Amino acid sequence: MPKLIAPSVLAADFANLQRDCEMLNRSDADWFHIDIMDGVFVPNISFGMPVLRDIIKHADKTIDTHLMIVDPDRYVKTFADLGCDILTVHYEACTHLHRTLQNIKAHGMKAGVALNPHTNVDLLKDVIQDIDLVCLMSVNPGFGGQSFIENTYSKVSELKELINKKGTGTLIEIDGGVTDKNAKQLVAAGADVLVAGSYVFKSSDQEKTVKELRELANS
Ligand code: DX5
Ligand code: ZN
Numbered sequence: 001m002p003k004l005i006a007p008s009v010l011a012a013d014f015a016n017l018q019r020d021c022e023m024l025n026r027s028d029a030d031w032f033h034i035d036i037m038d039g040v041f042v043p044n045i046s047f048g049m050p051v052l053r054d055i056i057k058h059a060d061k062t063i064d065t066h067l068m069i070v071d072p073d074r075y076v077k078t079f080a081d082l083g084c085d086i087l088t089v090h091y092e093a094c095t096h097l098h099r100t101l102q103n104i105k106a107h108g109m110k111a112g113v114a115l116n117p118h119t120n121v122d123l124l125k126d127v128i129q130d131i132d133l134v135c136l137m138s139v140n141p142g143f144g145g146q147s148f149i150e151n152t153y154s155k156v157s158e159l160k161e162l163i164n165k166k167g168t169g170t171l172i173e174i175d176g177g178v179t180d181k182n183a184k185q186l187v188a189a190g191a192d193v194l195v196a197g198s199y200v201f202k203s204s205d206q207e208k209t210v211k212e213l214r215e216l217a218n219s
Contacts, residue, residue: 001192002214002218003187003191003192003193003194003214003217003218004030004031004192004193004194004214004217005028005029005030005031005193005194005196005210005213005214005217006029006030006031006032006033006064006173006193006194006195006196007024007027007029007032007033007195007196007197007200007201007210008033008034008035008144008175008195008196008197008200009021009024009032009033009034009035009055010033010034010035010046010144010197011144011145011197011198011200011201011202012201013201014047014051017051017054017055017058018054018058020201021055021058021059022058023206023207024059024061024210025058025059025060025061026207027206027207027210027211028207028210028211028214029061029210029214030061030062030193030214031061031062031063031064031086031193032055032059032061032062032063032064033064033066033175033195033197034052034055034063034064034065034066034084035066035068035144036048036052036065036066036067036068036069037068037069037141037142038068038069038070040069040070041068041069041070041090041092041093041141042068042141042142043142044142044143049078049082052065052079052082052084053082056082056083056084062085062086063083063084063085063086064085064086064088064112064173064193065079065084065086065087065088066088066112066114066135066175066195067079067087067088067089067090067093068090068093068114068141068142069093070093071093072087072089072090072093072094072100073099073100073103076100076103076104076107076109077107079107079109080107080108080109084109085109085110086109086110086111086112086132086133087104087107087109087110087111087112088111088112088113088114088133088135088173089104089111089112089113089114090113090114090115090116090141091113091114091115091116091119091123091124092115092116092119097113097127098127098130101113101127101130101131102130110132110133111130111131111132111133112131112132112133112134112135112173113127113131113133113134113135114134114135114136114137114141114175115134115135115136115137115155116137116140116141117137117138117139117140117149117151117152121134121136121155121158121159121162122158122162124159124162125162128162128163128166128168128170129166129168131168131170132170132171133170133171133172133173133193134159134163134170134171134172134173135173135174135175135195136152136155136156136159136172136173136174136175137175137176138152138174138175138176138177138178139175139176139177140176141175141176144197144198145197145198145202146176146177147177148176148177148178148179148181148182149176149177152174152186153185153186153189154189156172156174156186156189156190156191157189157190159172159190160172160189160190163190171192171193172190172191172192172193173191173192173193173194173195174186174191174193174194174195175195176195178194178195178196178199178213179196179199180199180212180213180216183213183216183217184216184217184219187217187218194213194217196210196213199213200213
């Protein structure tokens with residue numbers, strides 16, 4: 001399977017969201033990465049359902065939704081009804097993670113689990129068979145444009161080893177500070193999906209940046 005690129009819409013121009021969605025549709029991007037923040041789990045608020053509805057209206061690719069919110073079960077049905085394809089919850093925000101994953105799947109979505117930089121991948125050992133995607137945070141969640149945390153490489157390798165040992169086929173996604181400087185090494189360590197916000201949207205030719213990042217990840 002090719003390595004995938006998921007540009008983070010958080011870094012788009014919110015006054016020109018339709019334009020930026022259409023750019024991603026035309027580009028080599030595989031998924032739309034959508035960051036939902038509640039101002040409680042993370043010290044920032046991004047956007048909510050009305051904005052997500054309009055993004056989905058203009059997006060014609062997989063909608064990869066990253067919930068940085070407490071008690072995400074409250075909104076699983078809402079995100080399913082809006083048309084999300086993948087719903088990722090934070091390990092640190094779920095008391096009953098197994099139940100939450102079943103809930104996401106029962107609503108027809110793929111189930112993802114995100115880990116903060118300090119959270120050890122071994123904590124997923126007894127639930128990895130129920131996870132379609134693990135999102136390893138390579139920055140502390142809450143903001144775009146932060147620097148990549150180097151310790152992520154070893155977490156990717158450890159997680160890849162766990163997935164291979166259990167034979168689950170779970171995808172590994174990396175989120176935060178991804179650029180052309182770390183993409184190749186992340187893929188070499190076992191990453192399948194690279195999220196990139198600022199690196200794509202702050203570049204002068206966004207479509208070209210997506211294309212080059214995807215080529216680099218698959219070279
Ligand atoms: C951070 C978000 C990321 C963010 C990535 O909390 O989960 O998806 O948008 O942005 P960059 O690529 O700029 O670090
Ligand atoms: Zn994210």
